[in-house]
Amino acid sequence: MTEAAPREPEWQRLDPRMLAVTPLRQLAGFLPVIAVVLVIGVGQDLRGRLYGLLGVLVVVLAGVLRWLTTRYRITNERVELRSGLLFRSARSIPRDRIRSVDVTAGPVHRLFGLSVCKIGTGEHTEGDESHELTLDAVSATEADHMRQRLLERLAADDPNHSGVSVPSTATELATLNWSWLRFAPLTVSSLVAVGAVAGAFGQLIGEVSDVADLGGVREKLSMAPLWLSVAAFAVLVPVIALVGSVLIFVEAWWGFRLVREPGGTLRIRRGLFTTRSVSLEERRVRGVEVVEPLLLRAGRGARTTAVATGLGGRHGHGRGTLLPPAPRGEAHRVAGAVLTEDFSPTSATLRRHPLVALRRRLVRAVLPVLAGSAVLWLAPVPAWAAWATLGLLPVTVLLALDAYRNLGHALSSRYLVTRHGAGVRDTVALQRSGVIGWTVSQSFFQRRAGLVTVTATTAAGGGAYHVIDVWTADGLAVAEQAVPGLLGPFLQHDVGGAAHTLSSRL
Amino acid sequence: MRGSLRLRPPRHLVSRRAIMWWTAQAALEVAAVLIPLVVGLIVWGGARPWLAGVTAAVAVVGLGYVLVMPRWRFRVHRWETTDDAVYTSTGWISQEWRVAPMSRIQTVDTERGPLQQLFGLATVTVTTASAAGALRLTGLDRALAEDLVEQLTYTTQATPGDAT
Numbered sequence: 001m002t003e004a005a006p007r008e009p010e011w012q013r014l015d016p017r018m019l020a021v022t023p024l025r026q027l028a029g030f031l032p033v034i035a036v037v038l039v040i041g042v043g044q045d046l047r048g049r050l051y052g053l054l055g056v057l058v059v060v061l062a063g064v065l066r067w068l069t070t071r072y073r074i075t076n077e078r079v080e081l082r083s084g085l086l087f088r089s090a091r092s093i094p095r096d097r098i099r100s101v102d103v104t105a106g107p108v109h110r111l112f113g114l115s116v117c118k119i120g121t122g123e124h125t126e127g128d129e130s131h132e133l134t135l136d137a138v139s140a141t142e143a144d145h146m147r148q149r150l151l152e153r154l155a156a157d158d159p160n161h162s163g164v165s166v167p168s169t170a171t172e173l174a175t176l177n178w179s180w181l182r183f184a185p186l187t188v189s190s191l192v193a194v195g196a197v198a199g200a201f202g203q204l205i206g207e208v209s210d211v212a213d214l215g216g217v218r219e220k221l222s223m224a225p226l227w228l229s230v231a232a233f234a235v236l237v238p239v240i241a242l243v244g245s246v247l248i249f250v251e252a253w254w255g256f257r258l259v260r261e262p263g264g265t266l267r268i269r270r271g272l273f274t275t276r277s278v279s280l281e282e283r284r285v286r287g288v289e290v291v292e293p294l295l296l297r298a299g300r301g302a303r304t305t306a307v308a309t310g311l312g313g314r315h316g317h318g319r320g321t322l323l324p325p326a327p328r329g330e331a332h333r334v335a336g337a338v339l340t341e342d343f344s345p346t347s348a349t350l351r352r353h354p355l356v357a358l359r360r361r362l363v364r365a366v367l368p369v370l371a372g373s374a375v376l377w378l379a380p381v382p383a384w385a386a387w388a389t390l391g392l393l394p395v396t397v398l399l400a401l402d403a404y405r406n407l408g409h410a411l412s413s414r415y416l417v418t419r420h421g422a423g424v425r426d427t428v429a430l431q432r433s434g435v436i437g438w439t440v441s442q443s444f445f446q447r448r449a450g451l452v453t454v455t456a457t458t459a460a461g462g463g464a465y466h467v468i469d470v471w472t473a474d475g476l477a478v479a480e481q482a483v484p485g486l487l488g489p490f491l492q493h494d495v496g497g498a499a500h501t502l503s504s505r506l
Numbered sequence: 507m508r509g510s511l512r513l514r515p516p517r518h519l520v521s522r523r524a525i526m527w528w529t530a531q532a533a534l535e536v537a538a539v540l541i542p543l544v545v546g547l548i549v550w551g552g553a554r555p556w557l558a559g560v561t562a563a564v565a566v567v568g569l570g571y572v573l574v575m576p577r578w579r580f581r582v583h584r585w586e587t588t589d590d591a592v593y594t595s596t597g598w599i600s601q602e603w604r605v606a607p608m609s610r611i612q613t614v615d616t617e618r619g620p621l622q623q624l625f626g627l628a629t630v631t632v633t634t635a636s637a638a639g640a641l642r643l644t645g646l647d648r649a650l651a652e653d654l655v656e657q658l659t660y661t662t663q664a665t666p667g668d669a670t
């Protein structure tokens with residue numbers, strides 16, 4: 001602090017406990033190797049031990065250096081972070097640009113009572129990280145304090161915050177129901193589990209075989225009969241998928257709570273080992289999305305995601321996630337609760353799209369398969385390959401039917417609702433006031449069929465939400481009704497077949 | 507009322523020189539595919555009879571593309587600005603109409619590639635807060651583009667709105 005600027009707060013260092021955390025986390029990465037070495041007891045020579053010691057020393061020194069050179073401060077106007085010794089970097093975010101303060105704490109951090117604080121502006125320029133600032137790490141209390149301080153200011157700063165009623169106390173919108181665990185195997189996390197186990201196993205085999213042959217295990221494995229391997233595989237994979245996905249679910253969603261905090265923030269807290277806290281300003285919410293992937297849909301489950309600005313990217317790296325995989329009804333209820341609507345617009349009755357859209361989907365499902373089959377028929381491969389390709393037809397046709405069944409849209413007093421997707425059914429309710437432009441597109445075949453795809457562009461979520469394959473007139477009418485006056489000046493009614501407009505094309 | 511409502515084309519055509527620009531672009535694209543094929547044909551021509559067929563097919567389709575696409579595009583590409591919005595139509599086989607209200611416009615940029623400079627053209631890009639909502643007015647006369655940018659910048663500054 002200098003005399004010239006007495007009110008400038010002092011530069012602060014990160015929490016000194018990081019000196020222990022950084023090396024420990026690095027070591028955690030080597031745990032499998034260490035475990036293997038300990039179990040098998042490979043006799044390392046002196047040089048190996050020296051290298052190991054040197055490695056640990058380097059990690060510790062790097063941590064000390066990072067701690068010594070990293071400083072941050074929060075002034076009334078900005079949050080600033082300086083780091084680096086050789087490559088100095090200084091980052092500064094104006095406080096009125098801050099849109100999110102996310103707090104996460106991994107197991108090692110929690111052991112030392114620390115949290116990582118990630119402050120974001122919500123702008124997402126491709127490949128540019130300057131809109132985000134990560135404090136790794138500060139004490140858990142400091143992180144929580146910082147979160148409140150930076151976000152409260154946001155709510156106070158916003159005079160035209162009128163759309164949503166702000167409650168004076170925190171209200172709980174959703175908590176975890178352990179019966180939802182049944183949805184865990186129906187999500188991608190089951191695939192993730194299988195992949196992770198396979199990857200870890202492969203790595204272990206690789207590392208171990210470098211060290212020792214594990215008493216000829218590999219030889220025994222390669223001698224086992226084929227049917228045994230296949231059977232083991234058939235049993236192991238589902239078991240791993242089941243157990244793994246349940247474990248992932250429990251780790252990710254333990255203690256899940258979705259709370260509306262005073263000051264207009266939605267806060268999601270969850271996590272068993274790694275705790276996560278994500279705050280979402282309500283005035284940045286432009287809508288909600290209910291997603292039903294095929295398997296989850298088969299189990300009558302769904303996920304709910306916020307469509308909000310400033311999350312970065314389509315689903316904002318999961319930051320918009322409002323709910324674990326949950327029963328469909330609950331997903332819609334939470335969607336409504338987040339939007340402060342009694343009846344969720346996502347469960348509104350939707351208008352079906354023209355039957356021509358079904359024809360388009362069927363053509364797209366059938367033609368590529370027939371073409372592929374024809375090519376195989378001509379190519380120098382056995383004839384059964386061409387026939388086998390035709391076996392895909394039932395699958396693609398079913399997907400086409402599903403895609404058509406999922407098409408729909410509706411316009412309510414405040415929302416544009418649209419649904420589409422083959423396999424993954426995606427229902428979006430977008431606030432009409434959040435629409436900041438329209439894109440009407442028409443492919444050659446759509447033009448022949450008299451259809452268009454009307455896309456509402458928005459600053460939130462994926463940036464564009466589509467009403468796919470509607471009659472041209474219907475699509476344009478929906479767009480004009482949703483945001484009166486925006487598309488209207490560029491529309492024309494044909495009177496008796498002749499267009500009354502100044503410049504008519506062709 | 508079905509079928510009676512449609513989008514009218516935006517008021518202004520792009521510069522006629524855009525046809526030449528698109529033709530040059532298309533010619534370069536086709537050449538990028540055709541030249542390696544021809545080289546291949548010269549190097550091991552006799553041994554690859556199917557290569558001659560592929561080359562001929564590419565040449566025919568490419569020629570058609572070079573001749574048809576620019577003229578078709580010229581009939582589709584149009585733009586218009588009103589006090590409240592920017593309106594464009596683009597494409598040829600697939601077409602697209604885009605509208606962005608003045609109050610939501612964030613930036614207005616011009617951009618001139620080497621080919622565009624050659625033909626005295628410029629592209630004006632109008633971005634909104636949406637990651638998917640940018641409007642591109644391609645093949646405008648350079649002087650006109652500069653005026654347009656100035657006018658749009660002025661209008662968007664005068665129009666209230668937080669752009670999101």
